[in-house]
Amino acid sequence: MKNTISKEEQAQLISILKARFEKNTKRHQNIDWSKVEAKLNANPEKLWSLLQMEKTEGEPDIIAYDKSTDEYLFVDCVAESPKARRSLCYDRKALDSRKEHKPKNSAVDMAEEMGIELLSEEQYRQLQQLGNFDTKTSSWIATPADVRKLGGAVFCDYRYGRVFLYHNGAESYYAARGFRGYLKI
Known part of the structure; x- marks a missing residue:
């Protein structure tokens, strides 16, 4: 099926995102990783897009949370353009x-x-x-x-x-x- 990732890829990607999240806490102060992870697991189609960001060397990370829409904003945070x-x-x-x-x-x-x-x-x-x-x-x-x-x-x-x-x-x-x-x- 197009735009899906395996359970193994999902677990690996979430591990990478969590490590980046923990390493760069100033990008997302007052955001709880467990809520992010639950949101990621509930939206597997979005994980495919995050994986594409990762594969093209974008190093996606959260830079904002919109309380009104209950959405996290993942952005390419690599130092130079991917x-x-x-x-x-x-x-x-x-x-x-x-x-x-x-x-x-x-x-x-x-x-x-x-x-x-x-x-x-x-x-x-x-x-x-x-x-x-x-x-x-x-x-x-x-x-x-x-x-x-x-x-x-x-x-x-x-x-x-x-x-x-x-x-x-x-x-x-x-x-x-x-x-x-x-x-x-």
């Missing part, structure tokens, strides 16, 4: 517009295949409050429709002690630019 998600243009339209030297995929398509979404600018800035991420790389973020309509896309990085938001043609791709995703559980 290695297995770099050299991608922004979306399918951008990929299709390239005549030559096409990248292997687009950030939006890959995120969709993984069952996750690109971070918004607000979520990216929230992540940066928890550490310094993308000090040598950059990450595509969800681009406002009016910018995308004009052919552009936006990305962020962290330099000189601050978050920078930039624009580029959506069809561009670079070895040091990937994307960070999130998943609500």
Whole structure:
């Protein structure tokens, strides 16, 4: 069956997530792991997406809890943009517009295949409050429709002690630019 993981993979993934959770407590103060684990076990389809985040070297971890929806926000917390998600243009339209030297995929398509979404600018800035991420790389973020309509896309990085938001043609791709995703559980 598509988008499922075995009981063994589930147990291994939960063990990895728990170890990361315990190692990085400042990312999720006042969150009880036992409640997170119960939520994970109750949502096996979401575990598949978390496994994809892990396999592509995103190191997902919890950075927030939304009391109103009873959801935990898992975000890629690897120091630099995930290695297995770099050299991608922004979306399918951008990929299709390239005549030559096409990248292997687009950030939006890959995120969709993984069952996750690109971070918004607000979520990216929230992540940066928890550490310094993308000090040598950059990450595509969800681009406002009016910018995308004009052919552009936006990305962020962290330099000189601050978050920078930039624009580029959506069809561009670079070895040091990937994307960070999130998943609500």
